[in-house]
Amino acid sequence: MSKPTEFAITVQSEDPKKKKEKPEDAQKDKEEGSSKLLKDVKPTVDEKDEGEDLSEEDLQLRNELEMLIERLKESNTELYRPALETLRTLIRTSTSSMTSVPKPLKFLRPHYPDLQALYETWPISEDKSLFADILSVLAMTYSDTQPRGTLKYRLLSASLRPADSPLADPGTWGHEYVRHLAAELGDEYTIREQEDIEKLAPGETGADKQPEVQLPGTIDDLRALAKQCAVFLLGHNAEPDAVDLLEEMEIVEEIAQLVDDNTYSRVCQYMIRCVNLLPPPDDVSFLRTAHTIYVQHHKFPEALALAIRLNNADLVREDFNAPGNPLMKRQLAFLLARAQVPMEWLHPPTDDNADADADVDFQEELPEDLLECLSNSRLSTHFREFGKELGVADAKSLEDVYKSHLENTRPGATANVDSARGNLAGTFVNAFVNAGFGNDKLMVEADEGSSWIYKNKDHGMMSAAASLGLSLLWDTDVGLSHVDKYTYSSEEHIKAGALFATGILNCGVRTEADAALALLGEFTENKSVPLKTSAIMGIGLAYAGSHREDLLPYLLPHVADESVSMEIASLAALALGFIFVGSENGEVTGTILQTLMEKFDRDDKSLDEKWARFMALGLGLLYLGLQDASDATIETLKAIDHPISKTAQILVEACSFAGTGNVLKVQAMLHHCDEHVNVAKDKEGDTEKEKEKEKVNKDENKEEEKRDDTFQAFSVLAVALIAMGEDIGAEMSLRQFNHLMQYGDPMIRKSVPLAIGLVSTSNPQLPILDTLSKYSHDNDLQVALNAIFAMGLVGAGTNNARLAQMLRQLAGYYYKEPDCLFMVRIAQGLVHMGKGTIGLNPFFSDRSIMSRPAVAGLLATITAFTDAKGFVLDKYHWMLYFLVTAMYPRFLITLDEELNNVPVTVRVGQALDVVGQAGKPRTISGFQTHQTPVRLGTTERAELATEEYIPFANVLEGFVILQKNPGWEKEDKMEL
Numbered sequence: 001m002s003k004p005t006e007f008a009i010t011v012q013s014e015d016p017k018k019k020k021e022k023p024e025d026a027q028k029d030k031e032e033g034s035s036k037l038l039k040d041v042k043p044t045v046d047e048k049d050e051g052e053d054l055s056e057e058d059l060q061l062r063n064e065l066e067m068l069i070e071r072l073k074e075s076n077t078e079l080y081r082p083a084l085e086t087l088r089t090l091i092r093t094s095t096s097s098m099t100s101v102p103k104p105l106k107f108l109r110p111h112y113p114d115l116q117a118l119y120e121t122w123p124i125s126e127d128k129s130l131f132a133d134i135l136s137v138l139a140m141t142y143s144d145t146q147p148r149g150t151l152k153y154r155l156l157s158a159s160l161r162p163a164d165s166p167l168a169d170p171g172t173w174g175h176e177y178v179r180h181l182a183a184e185l186g187d188e189y190t191i192r193e194q195e196d197i198e199k200l201a202p203g204e205t206g207a208d209k210q211p212e213v214q215l216p217g218t219i220d221d222l223r224a225l226a227k228q229c230a231v232f233l234l235g236h237n238a239e240p241d242a243v244d245l246l247e248e249m250e251i252v253e254e255i256a257q258l259v260d261d262n263t264y265s266r267v268c269q270y271m272i273r274c275v276n277l278l279p280p281p282d283d284v285s286f287l288r289t290a291h292t293i294y295v296q297h298h299k300f301p302e303a304l305a306l307a308i309r310l311n312n313a314d315l316v317r318e319d320f321n322a323p324g325n326p327l328m329k330r331q332l333a334f335l336l337a338r339a340q341v342p343m344e345w346l347h348p349p350t351d352d353n354a355d356a357d358a359d360v361d362f363q364e365e366l367p368e369d370l371l372e373c374l375s376n377s378r379l380s381t382h383f384r385e386f387g388k389e390l391g392v393a394d395a396k397s398l399e400d401v402y403k404s405h406l407e408n409t410r411p412g413a414t415a416n417v418d419s420a421r422g423n424l425a426g427t428f429v430n431a432f433v434n435a436g437f438g439n440d441k442l443m444v445e446a447d448e449g450s451s452w453i454y455k456n457k458d459h460g461m462m463s464a465a466a467s468l469g470l471s472l473l474w475d476t477d478v479g480l481s482h483v484d485k486y487t488y489s490s491e492e493h494i495k496a497g498a499l500f501a502t503g504i505l506n507c508g509v510r511t512e513a514d515a516a517l518a519l520l521g522e523f524t525e526n527k528s529v530p531l532k533t534s535a536i537m538g539i540g541l542a543y544a545g546s547h548r549e550d551l552l553p554y555l556l557p558h559v560a561d562e563s564v565s566m567e568i569a570s571l572a573a574l575a576l577g578f579i580f581v582g583s584e585n586g587e588v589t590g591t592i593l594q595t596l597m598e599k600f601d602r603d604d605k606s607l608d609e610k611w612a613r614f615m616a617l618g619l620g621l622l623y624l625g626l627q628d629a630s631d632a633t634i635e636t637l638k639a640i641d642h643p644i645s646k647t648a649q650i651l652v653e654a655c656s657f658a659g660t661g662n663v664l665k666v667q668a669m670l671h672h673c674d675e676h677v678n679v680a681k682d683k684e685g686d687t688e689k690e691k692e693k694e695k696v697n698k699d700e701n702k703e704e705e706k707r708d709d710t711f712q713a714f715s716v717l718a719v720a721l722i723a724m725g726e727d728i729g730a731e732m733s734l735r736q737f738n739h740l741m742q743y744g745d746p747m748i749r750k751s752v753p754l755a756i757g758l759v760s761t762s763n764p765q766l767p768i769l770d771t772l773s774k775y776s777h778d779n780d781l782q783v784a785l786n787a788i789f790a791m792g793l794v795g796a797g798t799n800n801a802r803l804a805q806m807l808r809q810l811a812g813y814y815y816k817e818p819d820c821l822f823m824v825r826i827a828q829g830l831v832h833m834g835k836g837t838i839g840l841n842p843f844f845s846d847r848s849i850m851s852r853p854a855v856a857g858l859l860a861t862i863t864a865f866t867d868a869k870g871f872v873l874d875k876y877h878w879m880l881y882f883l884v885t886a887m888y889p890r891f892l893i894t895l896d897e898e899l900n901n902v903p904v905t906v907r908v909g910q911a912l913d914v915v916g917q918a919g920k921p922r923t924i925s926g927f928q929t930h931q932t933p934v935r936l937g938t939t940e941r942a943e944l945a946t947e948e949y950i951p952f953a954n955v956l957e958g959f960v961i962l963q964k965n966p967g968w969e970k971e972d973k974m975e976l
Helices: 016-021 025-037 047-053 056-073 077-093 103-121 126-142 149-160 175-200 219-234 239-248 252-257 264-277 282-296 300-310 313-321 326-338 358-365 368-375 379-390 398-402 419-433 458-471 476-488 492-505 515-525 529-542 549-560 566-579 586-601 612-621 627-637 643-656 663-673 677-683 687-695 698-723 727-743 746-759 766-775 781-794 801-813 818-831 852-867 877-886 966-975
Strands: 891-895 905-911 924-931 940-944 949-951 958-964
Touching: 056 077, 056 103, 077 103, 077 126, 103 126, 126 149, 126 175, 149 175, 149 219, 175 219, 175 239, 219 239, 239 252, 239 264, 252 282, 264 282, 282 300, 300 313, 300 326, 313 326, 326 368, 326 958, 379 891, 398 419, 398 818, 419 458, 419 818, 419 877, 458 476, 458 492, 458 529, 458 877, 476 492, 476 515, 492 515, 492 529, 492 877, 515 529, 515 549, 529 549, 529 566, 529 877, 549 566, 549 586, 566 586, 566 612, 566 852, 586 612, 586 627, 586 643, 612 643, 612 852, 627 643, 643 663, 643 698, 663 698, 663 727, 698 727, 698 746, 698 852, 727 746, 727 766, 746 766, 746 781, 746 852, 766 781, 766 801, 781 801, 781 818, 781 852, 801 818, 852 877, 891 905, 924 940
Parallel strands: 891 958
Antiparallel strands: 905 924, 905 940, 949 958
């Protein structure tokens, strides 16, 4: 808050005429006193000019003020009160321009030191209280030479008068006075806080500091005065100033008692916007305060959104059960389903000895319509109807996506492409493009004998069978019958793919039958590795974010089992990370840590395997968005003296602060990137040592380098993970990535495109597309591969024409590179995902809430690309299906009270930030008017075009229930 000290500069010390006309001793003393206090002040106007420019009114006012001061000096106490009242009236009624000081303050300034001395001689009385009030206002003109004088006399005045006095309100002196007082309150509170710290640390002395002016009162007095100022600021459209003042006083939560129906909305908007810019624990405090205010004013969707951000089960349950209106409860259920909040959070709190069937009992208690909204069971139906409205219901072929005739290939050039690799790429493209519509020509509508599955080899068959789950996404009824026939296949990989497809199509949807667990549970103990991994990851995807304890027996034993391979153990840990994302589950955490420590103690070589990073990721996902809750786990990891430990520490810390924009954590991650691990090793030592190095096996050296610098790849990703979701932080991170790309080691360089993809998923901005296009032509093929995949992530589900053209050019450029061409095809499939209706951005509800399962899926897929040749380009290409947890339609569907589609007129445009702006500014720009249902881009916002309906949601996104406005028909009749 700026300190208005300009008064002290623009006010002159004395009128020159007066000095010549009255050369008495008393006047000289007064001039000397003023000159001492004003020795550093340089008048901005020539003194002679000022004296001559005074009008008759000004001269009269000055003379009147001087006469009142003389009365205060007289011995007759009966004159004090009228004189003080007149002074107060003259000061309060004076008007001035924004750039000049009020005339009474200007003329009284030279008398301020005398008035201070006079004040000290008065006995305690109500007159003295009023005198202190006036001195407090005059002190504004002396703020440069006598700091915090306004506050000092304000506190003295408060201590001398009764609490119910009308003078107790600082707002009676005007807005500028309150602003000045607020600035001094902040300074004084900081000084007193510092003094308290120094008392607690007796070793430090303040001898080198100048002694601060001691003001009367305690911290409680300061806080009480701050609340008075906040009330005035709230009533005069200065909500941000009120919040800032109470935050400085460390009592921001008390603003909940000060707001009213007119101010609460602007206060909450400002506080929520500040959250990304605050350090812990202030960010959580702001969210909790805003949540309290929304609950007080019965704004349940807004309150529930904050409860989800806080990841607080108790608040979620209270907010969900608070409204009595059944339509509002359904709207809240849609919000919880979108965030994939665990159903257990809505249970009434039970004893530890409660029956294990409490989950089932609770679900039976819920009304059927509410359970339907919570479980997302009608998502598939609504999505397909949405596709019909947009005219994209028909299946797209591969050629519709590739548009090979537009690719720039040389005539007569024959591409050295493996047909199996091309068919595998076609599998993924077909699945992504037709996701959720359930009518693709290659898999769903193909005859069993001529199915696309048989055009793939071995592990390719697994991905082909699994793609069926993506085509039939969210359709648990029809989907299971389609997949079922492949579960009886004699071919092991087809059967494994069918199991994986079962998990995929159940992702984000809850069913009473619990089909995924029934079908996959038994295969977690199968001896076949493909069947086992498919069952484990299928369960992980089907129950992502559910926090279901009954799934632990199927997965947890594989993490701790010494006899299983690192692949099985790591994938089991990852699946547990998906299921218990952001839960801080002690049992899972303990098991993963114990496994890592035991493997380290036994000097187990499996920790050196590429799979270990997924075990570390599984551990990190348990703490997603929990901030400081992971401190103990990070300290435990430090005890493991192995390169995987550093990778795990970085992943756990990055996940803990995901989406917070925490600057200190970003800086810590960048510090990991400035180590030149391999370069430092080459430079050390003399000639003899270099000769000794040559004798060492080269393969061992390579392996050691790989192991040592893997943590740097995750440091780069961590910067993106922490910065995403916050516009300023995301923009700054892109600048850092540019530096890392120029000066980083190969491990860092190949991770930069992935980080760019993560920070702007499904949000294709021109500068980012150009940057990734440049990286896609890099000499290092690893960098190029990851840049192509990142282009797919950035454009996922957008149908971006410019990006599609870039990818077609890349297809021509890399026609002889099978790996790069494969990745170009994957990127093309992602860009046209769901025919432009499904996005991957993990932030929803006006980009304010982060979906934890969505972040988990994105992070798992990107982790596979930190070693693309070892995972995705090898036989683990099915890891691309991890993206399914982040896939969700970007639509607005309006429903009536019976949850049937009701078309209404809406305006859709680019979202504008209107926090802190006066009046009622437009919240969207460049809008177009449509009939619902409509598709919404990542940065777009919708508004109802008319007031015919009242929405139950505060943000028009996803499913919104509308109620007919009872006043609308009356208005129509009046017009007729």
